[in-house]
Amino acid sequence: MSVVPRPAPLSDSVSPASDSHAPAASPNVHVRPAAVADAAWLASVSQASFVRHLHDYLTSAQPGVGRFWEVVLEHPASFPGRCFLVAETDEGERLGFADLTLVDPGLAHLSYICVVRAARGRGVARALLRAYLDRHPGVRGMRLDVFADNAPARALYDRLGFTIESTSTWWVTDVAPDRSAASAGVRFDGLHAARAWFETYGFGELTAVVGDSDVRFGRPSARVLRCFDVATLRQPAVVAAVLREFPEIDRVLVMASGDAPPPCALGDLRAVNHSLRMSTPEIRTRLELT
Numbered sequence: 001m002s003v004v005p006r007p008a009p010l011s012d013s014v015s016p017a018s019d020s021h022a023p024a025a026s027p028n029v030h031v032r033p034a035a036v037a038d039a040a041w042l043a044s045v046s047q048a049s050f051v052r053h054l055h056d057y058l059t060s061a062q063p064g065v066g067r068f069w070e071v072v073l074e075h076p077a078s079f080p081g082r083c084f085l086v087a088e089t090d091e092g093e094r095l096g097f098a099d100l101t102l103v104d105p106g107l108a109h110l111s112y113i114c115v116v117r118a119a120r121g122r123g124v125a126r127a128l129l130r131a132y133l134d135r136h137p138g139v140r141g142m143r144l145d146v147f148a149d150n151a152p153a154r155a156l157y158d159r160l161g162f163t164i165e166s167t168s169t170w171w172v173t174d175v176a177p178d179r180s181a182a183s184a185g186v187r188f189d190g191l192h193a194a195r196a197w198f199e200t201y202g203f204g205e206l207t208a209v210v211g212d213s214d215v216r217f218g219r220p221s222a223r224v225l226r227c228f229d230v231a232t233l234r235q236p237a238v239v240a241a242v243l244r245e246f247p248e249i250d251r252v253l254v255m256a257s258g259d260a261p262p263p264c265a266l267g268d269l270r271a272v273n274h275s276l277r278m279s280t281p282e283i284r285t286r287l288e289l290t
Contacts, residue, residue, distance in 0.1 A: 029124060031131035034084035034097060039070040042084070042097055045114045054273060056221040057170065057253055060112070064202035085131055087115075087124045095119035098128040102136065103143075110144040113153075125156060126287060133284055143279035154276075161286040162278040168255050170273035173233075173266050175225075175252050177243040186210055186241035198222075208238055217242060220253070227254045233264040 043066030055061040081102035096115035197204035218226035
């Protein structure tokens, strides 16, 4: 891992707020590219949009995400395809924002679309999506991840023709450092950089090397370790090596498809969230019809 600016190491990829029954955007709502000066506001809107009990599992809910987004906005060439847009009034009152990434020539991934509570029902979300498509004429399809219990956002996406591709469950187990556990020949690649990234932004990644294999982890917050591969749940010695380096971690998170818990040698798993992957092949057509 490096602290050189690069795409966000842990994309939460959710769309927490929307205007599900909104009319067309009001005449005084317009959209512009986000600027570095917007970063702190983007962070505060994002943080406020998530329920508190999920904050430890979301990079965008961490105090340092505003500093990270400053880097993204100041060095766009280091984050190819990523686009932040802000909706505001003629008077400069910011109403909402969208964060999208071009993942294929004709496909965009919507990571966030947030509308401040006072502006909901004014077509802000649609205005943001239309503005993105105006700037990217080759994009026809769009995908996103949304929390299963986010009824307002899901209502909007249903109206725009998004359909569910898959479901995921966020599983968590409690852990504690075990100084007596064997190291299993684990070493860490770029541990100093991983620490520096975390100290700067409050989240990051690290890589454990076991023999010829790399095991990638995320740290969405100080107390949570994310396993990107469910197979890591069956490697307690590797996880124990991470906990020795970061004893403040007290939970392990994994996101797995479906509703059944994966095999786990670390402890009992409990579900803390459910998310849906949704997509539409013709976002332009559906926006024109709504």
